[in-house]
Amino acid sequence: MSEAPKKPARFDLRAIRQAKLEAEPALPEPLPEPEEKLVQFGSHMLAGTKRRLKQAAAREGRKQYETLHEAVAEYLARHHPELSED
Numbered sequence: 001m002s003e004a005p006k007k008p009a010r011f012d013l014r015a016i017r018q019a020k021l022e023a024e025p026a027l028p029e030p031l032p033e034p035e036e037k038l039v040q041f042g043s044h045m046l047a048g049t050k051r052r053l054k055q056a057a058a059r060e061g062r063k064q065y066e067t068l069h070e071a072v073a074e075y076l077a078r079h080h081p082e083l084s085e086d
Helices: 012-024 047-060 065-077
Strands: none
Touching: 012 047, 047 065
């Protein structure tokens, strides 16, 4: 009796891990312990963007919220420098 073919995984983690082993990029510094308390944040984003965010965070060994925090902080620094973190 032959086994039914397995359903392909949504994200092939083996391929991601193999690619990570082959080319080990310099990982960004982890976020420092926040002096401010983290607060829950909810929003909407396109499904494709969410999928790419999840994959990018996994490749970097980070959590999605860390990647989002960095992206928003960079955006604010670039486009609204008058809104400092003070």
